[in-house]
Amino acid sequence: MKNSLLIPLLAVLSLTTAAQKKILVYQSDFGLKDGAVPAMKGVAMGVSPDLKIFDLTHEIPAYNIWEASYRLQQTAPYWPAGTVFVSVVDPGVGSARKSVVLKTLSGHFFVTPDNGTLTLVAKSLGIAEVREIDETRNRLKGSGKSYTFHGRDVYSYTGARLAAGVISFEQVGPLLPKRVVRIDYQSPVFENGMIRGNIPILDIQYGNVWTNIGDSLLNKLSLRFGDSLSIRVSKSGVTVYEGKLPYVETFSAVPLSEGLCYLNSLLNLSFALNQGSFSEKYKVYSGPEWTVTVKKSK
Numbered sequence: 046m047k048n049s050l051l052i053p054l055l056a057v058l059s060l061t062t063a064a065q066k067k068i069l070v071y072q073s074d075f076g077l078k079d080g081a082v083p084a085m086k087g088v089a090m091g092v093s094p095d096l097k098i099f100d101l102t103h104e105i106p107a108y109n110i111w112e113a114s115y116r117l118q119q120t121a122p123y124w125p126a127g128t129v130f131v132s133v134v135d136p137g138v139g140s141a142r143k144s145v146v147l148k149t150l151s152g153h154f155f156v157t158p159d160n161g162t163l164t165l166v167a168k169s170l171g172i173a174e175v176r177e178i179d180e181t182r183n184r185l186k187g188s189g190k191s192y193t194f195h196g197r198d199v200y201s202y203t204g205a206r207l208a209a210g211v212i213s214f215e216q217v218g219p220l221l222p223k224r225v226v227r228i229d230y231q232s233p234v235f236e237n238g239m240i241r242g243n244i245p246i247l248d249i250q251y252g253n254v255w256t257n258i259g260d261s262l263l264n265k266l267s268l269r270f271g272d273s274l275s276i277r278v279s280k281s282g283v284t285v286y287e288g289k290l291p292y293v294e295t296f297s298a299v300p301l302s303e304g305l306c307y308l309n310s311l312l313n314l315s316f317a318l319n320q321g322s323f324s325e326k327y328k329v330y331s332g333p334e335w336t337v338t339v340k341k342s343k
Contacts, residue, residue, distance in 0.1 A: 066127035067093070069208045072101040072116060073133040073196060074109065081194075085131070085201035088185055092202065093209035101130070108136040110161045111228055111333050115246045117155065118165035119311065126152030131204040132162050133196035144178040144199055146207065146217045147225060154214070156204040158195070163225040165245075172223045178203050179218030230333035233258045235265045244278065244335040248309070252322025254278075254329050256337050258314040266341045268292050273342035274306050276316065278327075281334045286327045289342050290316060306339075314339065 069089055075081040082103055089096055101120050105113050113134040121130060135142075135158045147155040147163050150171030155163060156178075183203040206212045233242040233256075242258040268274070270293055278286040291299060292306045296319045299305045304323065309315040317323050324330060 066125060066129075067095055067208055067210075068097050068099070068125065068128045069204055070099045070101050070120075070124065070128060070130045071103070071133075071201075072105065072113060072130065073103045074105040074107050074113070075103050075133070075196070077103055081196070084194075084197050085133075088197055088201045089205035089208075092205035092211060096205060096209055101132075105134050108134065110134050110136070111164075111230075112246065112331075113162045114164045114166070114228065117162070118169050119246075121149075121153050121155075121166055121170065122151070124153065127154075129154045129156060129204045129208040131196075131200050132157040133200055134162060135160065135195060138195055142226075143221075144180070144195065144203075145221065145225070146176050146178060146203065146214065148173045148175075148214055154204075154207060156200045156207070158200075159226050161226050161228040164228045164230075167225045167227070172225070174214070175221040175223060175225060176214065176217040177219050177221050183212070183217060228333050231257075231336045233262050235262055238266075239338055239340040240266065241336065241338045242314075243333065244329070244331045244337055245333075246331050247324050248315070248317075251317070252324040252326075253309070253315055253317040254323050254331070255309055255311075255315045256313055256339075258337070258339065260308055260312045260314075263308075263314055266339075268341060270294050270298075274339050275342045276306075277338045278329050279336050280330075286329050296320070 086098055089098060102116060113132055117132060137160055143159040145159045149166060150173050178199060180199060185198045185202045231241060231243040240258055240262055242256045244254055245257050246255050248255055272292050273289045274292055275289050277284055290304045290306045299319050301319050302321045304318055307315055
C-alpha cells in the first residue's frame with residue numbers, strides 16, 4: 046500500500062521540479078559590445094550561483110523578432126526538458142505587450158515578451174501552459190523606475206528564479222489562454238505536385254538558403270539524388286529567383302560555384318552554391334514574407 050502511494054507522489058514531484066534543472070540559456074539582439082548581457086547574467090548569479098548559464102546567440106539582427114523565433118525552434122529541441130530559455134528581442138519594451146513564460150509540451154520554458162518570438166516553438170513543441178509574469182513578485186528589487194531594460198529586470202530575474210527552483214511555474218503569474226502572438230508565414234504544403242513553403246533563415250556564414258520544407262514532405266515528389274528541382278522564390282508575391290537546380294547529397298557533387306539543392310542539418314530542403322553565396326548572388330534573403338515553390342523537373 047505504501048509503495049502504491051509513493052509512486053504517484055514521485056511522479057508529481059518530478060513534474061513540479063521539471064523546470065529546476067538549473068540550466069538557463071540566453072538569446073538577445075544586444076550584441077556583446079557593451080554590458081547588457083553581463084548585466085543579465087549578473088542578475089541570474091545573484092539569484093543562484095549554482096545556475097548553469099549558456100548563450101544561444103546575442104547576434105540576432107536588431108529588432109528581428111522573426112529570427113529570434115527561428116533560432117529558438119532550431120535550438121531548443123536539443124536541450125533537456127526543464128531548460129529555461131530567456132529570449133529578449135523586444136522593440137516594444139515598455140509598451141502593452143505581455144511578458145510571459147511559455148511551458149511547451151516538451152517540457153521547455155521560454156521567458157520572453159509575447160510579441161511573436163514564440164511563433165515557431167509554440168507550433169513545433171506545443172503549448173502546455175502560458176503564464177503572464179507577475180512583476181509585483183518577479184522583478185529585480187529596486188528596478189521599478191527602469192522601463193527600458195526588462196531583459197535584466199524582469200526576464201533574466203524571472204528565468205533565473207524558475208531555473209533555480211526559487212519559484213515554481215505556477216508562481217510566475219496568472220494563467221493565460223493557450224495561445225501566443227504569432228507571425229504569419231507560409232507553412233509547407235503539398236498541392237498538385239508542387240510544394241510551397243517559407244525561407245525562414247539563412248545559413249549566414251555561407252549564404253546558403255534554408256527552407257521550412259522537410260524531407261518527409263519532399264518525399265512526395267519522389268525525388269532521387271541527381272534529379273532536378275524547378276524553384277521559384279518570391280518576396281511578398283514578387284519573384285526574385287527562378288531556376289532549376291540538381292538535388293544532391295553533398296556540395297562536392299557539383300562543380301565549384303554551381304548551384305544545388307540539398308538537405309541541411311535539420312533535414313530541410315536548402316539551396317546553395319558550391320563554395321559561394323547563393324543568397325548574395327541571387328539577392329535571396331529570409332523572413333516571413335519570403336516564399337518558395339518547388340516541383341520536380343521533367
